[in-house]
Amino acid sequence: MSVPTPDAERISGIYWISGIIGIILAGFGVAAVLIGGILEIAITEVFFYLGAVIALLLGIWRVRVRFNQGVDHLGLPVPELPFSNPTPGDDLDSMIHAYVTQGEQALEIPKQVGERLREAAIAAIAHREDITRDEAIDRLADGSWTEDQLAASYFAEDIPIPAQDFDVRLKAKLGIGKTLYEQQIEAVVNEIIGIAEMIEPREADESIESEDDEGGFLDRLGVGGGSGNRVITRGETSVQDYEDNPGEQLTDNLSQRPPRGTRRWLGMDACALLTFGVGVAALQPSLILLGALFGGYSGFARIGWTPTPGGVSVKREFSTRTPTPGEHVTVSVTVTNEGGSLLPDLRMIDLVPPNMRVVDGSPRVYTALRPGAEVVFQYTLMAERGTHEWPLLAVTSGFSGSVEQEFIMTVDSTLDCLPRLRTVADVPVRAQTSILEGQVKTAEAGPGLEFHSVRDYEPGDSMRRIEWKHFARTGELATIDFRVERAATVVLLFDAREDAYVSDHPANRHALDRSVDAATEVYAALSDSGDLVGLAAFDTIPCWLAPGAGSGHNERVRLLLAHHPAIQSMPPSMSDREGQYIDPMLHVRRQMSSGTQVLMFSPITAPYPAEVARRLNSAGHLVTVISPDPTAERTPGERLARVERAIRINMLRERGIRVVDWGTDKSLPLAFEEAKRGWGA
Amino acid sequence: MSVEWDVQTITDQLDLRSPIISGVLAVLAAVIGMLLTAPYVGLTLPIGIAGVLFIAAGVFVSHSRSYVSLGLASMFIVLVSVGAVGAVPTPVLLIGGVFTVVAWDVGQHAVTLGKQMGRGPPTARGEVIHAVGTFMVGMIIAAILYGVSLVPLGEQAVFPIVLLLLGVVALFWAVRS
Numbered sequence: 127m128s129v130p131t132p133d134a135e136r137i138s139g140i141y142w143i144s145g146i147i148g149i150i151l152a153g154f155g156v157a158a159v160l161i162g163g164i165l166e167i168a169i170t171e172v173f174f175y176l177g178a179v180i181a182l183l184l185g186i187w188r189v190r191v192r193f194n195q196g197v198d199h200l201g202l203p204v205p206e207l208p209f210s211n212p213t214p215g216d217d218l219d220s221m222i223h224a225y226v227t228q229g230e231q232a233l234e235i236p237k238q239v240g241e242r243l244r245e246a247a248i249a250a251i252a253h254r255e256d257i258t259r260d261e262a263i264d265r266l267a268d269g270s271w272t273e274d275q276l277a278a279s280y281f282a283e284d285i286p287i288p289a290q291d292f293d294v295r296l297k298a299k300l301g302i303g304k305t306l307y308e309q310q311i312e313a314v315v316n317e318i319i320g321i322a323e324m325i326e327p328r329e330a331d332e333s334i335e336s337e338d339d340e341g342g343f344l345d346r347l348g349v350g351g352g353s354g355n356r357v358i359t360r361g362e363t364s365v366q367d368y369e370d371n372p373g374e375q376l377t378d379n380l381s382q383r384p385p386r387g388t389r390r391w392l393g394m395d396a397c398a399l400l401t402f403g404v405g406v407a408a409l410q411p412s413l414i415l416l417g418a419l420f421g422g423y424s425g426f427a428r429i430g431w432t433p434t435p436g437g438v439s440v441k442r443e444f445s446t447r448t449p450t451p452g453e454h455v456t457v458s459v460t461v462t463n464e465g466g467s468l469l470p471d472l473r474m475i476d477l478v479p480p481n482m483r484v485v486d487g488s489p490r491v492y493t494a495l496r497p498g499a500e501v502v503f504q505y506t507l508m509a510e511r512g513t514h515e516w517p518l519l520a521v522t523s524g525f526s527g528s529v530e531q532e533f534i535m536t537v538d539s540t541l542d543c544l545p546r547l548r549t550v551a552d553v554p555v556r557a558q559t560s561i562l563e564g565q566v567k568t569a570e571a572g573p574g575l576e577f578h579s580v581r582d583y584e585p586g587d588s589m590r591r592i593e594w595k596h597f598a599r600t601g602e603l604a605t606i607d608f609r610v611e612r613a614a615t616v617v618l619l620f621d622a623r624e625d626a627y628v629s630d631h632p633a634n635r636h637a638l639d640r641s642v643d644a645a646t647e648v649y650a651a652l653s654d655s656g657d658l659v660g661l662a663a664f665d666t667i668p669c670w671l672a673p674g675a676g677s678g679h680n681e682r683v684r685l686l687l688a689h690h691p692a693i694q695s696m697p698p699s700m701s702d703r704e705g706q707y708i709d710p711m712l713h714v715r716r717q718m719s720s721g722t723q724v725l726m727f728s729p730i731t732a733p734y735p736a737e738v739a740r741r742l743n744s745a746g747h748l749v750t751v752i753s754p755d756p757t758a759e760r761t762p763g764e765r766l767a768r769v770e771r772a773i774r775i776n777m778l779r780e781r782g783i784r785v786v787d788w789g790t791d792k793s794l795p796l797a798f799e800e801a802k803r804g805w806g807a
Numbered sequence: 808m809s810v811e812w813d814v815q816t817i818t819d820q821l822d823l824r825s826p827i828i829s830g831v832l833a834v835l836a837a838v839i840g841m842l843l844t845a846p847y848v849g850l851t852l853p854i855g856i857a858g859v860l861f862i863a864a865g866v867f868v869s870h871s872r873s874y875v876s877l878g879l880a881s882m883f884i885v886l887v888s889v890g891a892v893g894a895v896p897t898p899v900l901l902i903g904g905v906f907t908v909v910a911w912d913v914g915q916h917a918v919t920l921g922k923q924m925g926r927g928p929p930t931a932r933g934e935v936i937h938a939v940g941t942f943m944v945g946m947i948i949a950a951i952l953y954g955v956s957l958v959p960l961g962e963q964a965v966f967p968i969v970l971l972l973l974g975v976v977a978l979f980w981a982v983r984s
Binding site: 192196197199200201202204206207388390391393394397400401404405408410411412413415416418419420422423426470471472473487488489490491492493494501503521525526527 | 821872876879883886887890891892893895896897900901904905908912915916919920922923924925927928929930932933934936937940941944945948949952953956
């Protein structure tokens with residue numbers, strides 16, 4: 127079953143000894159019953175006391191085993207928990223944490239961290255002081271960029287690290303405070319923030335500061351059992367794990383994993399042996415009977431029977447089969463035992479995909495099912511776009527609970543969640559248009575609504591556009607020109623790289639989900655005003671829908687937003703999609719006709735999307751970036767990531783690219799309004 | 808547009824404490840087991856009460872197995888002490904033993920269920936059946952043992968029979984592993 131270890135061999139040796147002792151004891155027992163008169167009482171007494179001593183010693187040994195091994199129940203998944211998205215900057219924090227805790231073994235880390243801080247500092251200084259990059263580097267080197275000596279000493283070699291208060295040093299030595307390195311990094315980050323003037327430098331909130339390198343959501347919440355006990359496995363990977371590795375296939379819709387001992391009754395045998403030993407020593411028959419009772423329980427626990435839920439049928443029903451994202455769907459699961467055997471201990475968890483959240487009720491049940499009985503449980507989830515099918519996990523065990531076995535049942539039910547295309551926002555497009563009529567006002571003169579100019583009449587001009595007042599005054603015909611309104615051709619381009627699956631809080635929706643939400647609104651607004659809209663994404667999977675209009679096109683857009691693997695709401699690392707890197711410049715640009723605008727959705731948490739926006743813009747496609755803000759400011763790393771993003775946005779704006787910075791607390795129309803004020807449009 | 812997911816919602820949904828029914832049953836069994844045996848010897852009464860408190864703390868406060876096991880250890884000391892001085896009639900001792908084991912097992916079950924299922928989902932049916940199952944198994948074993956011990960096989964009869972039983976258990980244990 128398992129790989130034999132020296133420990134395991136030692137234990138199996140002890141089992142042999144106990145087996146032999148058992149045979150001897152049983153033999154004497156039989157002999158004593160059958161031929162009691164023949165054996166001298168003295169001899170029996172010797173064996174009694176010998177038995178008592180052996181029983182006591184074995185009992186003590188079993189107590190020790192119990193202490194060392196402990197109970198080992200399955201850690202079941204927690205589908206209620208959404209997967210925890212990383213927050214931009216977490217990588218930096220974990221590097222710093224790894225360096226501080228592992229010390230010298232991670233010499234690469236300070237180099238990488240230093241490089242990143244340096245780049246951010248140079249960009250911020252150059253931007254603020256309006257100097258060249260080289261000058262900014264000089265200021266870093268001589269320390270004149272900041273007044274904070276601790277921060278200055280990080281980059282400048284000849285500036286000494288300022289002396290620290292005794293208590294700070296003591297705390298750092300004892301490992302309860304921040305080390306000098308951490309303090310220095312915090313000082314540098316705060317100074318960069320101060321220079322960039324984007325967010326007020328402030329003390330990190332210690333209560334929510336992530337201290338562990340996992341950055342786990344549960345760890346931050348402090349959920350998950352007391353110390354010394356197994357902490358429940360986070361839902362993050364477990365649900366996925368069951369789908370990837372369902373174990374041995376039994377029937378079409380049932381597969382099993384190997385049974386596992388829980389060691390739950392470990393300790394009962396110790397009780398039996400100790401009681402027996404004391405009972406024999408004290409010559410108390412009732413105590414010996416009590417020992418036998420404990421032994422009986424121990425034997426009962428040895429029955430490692432787990433029933434197979436072969437005859438169990440599962441029916442899952444939804445309050446609606448085709449919800450829109452964000453809609454609440456009530457799920458009702460009916461489990462019926464149609465087999466012939468009793469299931470005395472049945473735990474079931476509906477393995478809701480981690481991108482959908484359970485908002486009410488519980489997707490679990492614990493019950494016993496006799497043949498013919500059924501159990502129903504209900505919960506409400508919040509639908510997320512995509513087609514979802516998920517299995518049910520059933521854990522069975524016998525009456526004693528000493529062995530558990532997991533079964534994965536596939537349930538035939540599909541939830542298909544399509545986004546609804548609807549307009550709430552008025553989307554500002556840029557003045558780059560196609561030849562088709564639309565609602566973008568151009569500088570061109572012709573038919574339209576908004577006054578442009580008056581010119582001499584030319585034969586063929588529409589009667590309606592003749593300026594009659596002018597004719598009355600002068601007797602000459604003149605024609606009014608209006609600003610021509612044309613349709614724009616717009617491609618909605620998604621940044622769907624792993625970097626886009628980030629959010630400001632592990633439990634919040636990630637930037638790509640927010641982008642797709644925004645895209646449904648933007649698409650509806652644009653197509654209402656007659657613009658031609660296409661979709662594209664840059665990631666490992668090609669995604670391209672040529673600009674178009676009409677109800678057929680709308681339906682294609684809905685389906686693509688819901689189902690396309692490139693923009694699905696599960697991060698690439700958690701899904702099995704494969705592909706190769708796609709250069710958006712090649713893939714997207716080649717297919718865009720000239721005069722096509724780009725509305726790019728990206729959190730801009732990495733230099734790369736900013737680079738894509740810049741290159742598309744200079745290639746003649748006017749770019750507007752709609753950027754959901756996923757940054758937070760709980761830790762130094764997160765604060766640095768926020769500044770880096772702000773610097774990137776500023777650089778894009780300086781190059782004439784419109785950026786809509788969309789904070790989590792703002793609605794999309796509000797973000798547009800704010801951005802428009804900045805453009806002066 | 809959509810409901811924002813916040814920390815409060817998650818912690819409300821995910822109540823990973825031990826379910827109440829098993830907790831109550833465990834403490835109830837512990838109290839009965841303790842009352843059946845501990846009062847026979849005055850000195851063991853505080854230990855028995857401590858055992859009950861340990862189990863209650865394990866299932867209601869700390870939700871940890873260590874407390875439940877400490878409870879079993881205390882109640883085990885009570886059982887062995889009162890048994891060793893011969894203060895209790897055999898059937899009472901056996902039934903006290905059954906209740907002690909039920910308290911321990913149901914208490915552990917409560918902790919496990921708390922970690923695997925939590926207080927949110929419906930668990931009552933399974934909990935009651937588990938507790939009744941453990942109780943019935945114990946009562947049946949106790950009845951058989953007591954019945955066998957009453958069979959007149961001479962003065963020293965109990966010892967060989969128990970030796971026999973214990974040998975069988977040890978054998979069974981060795982073979983199965």
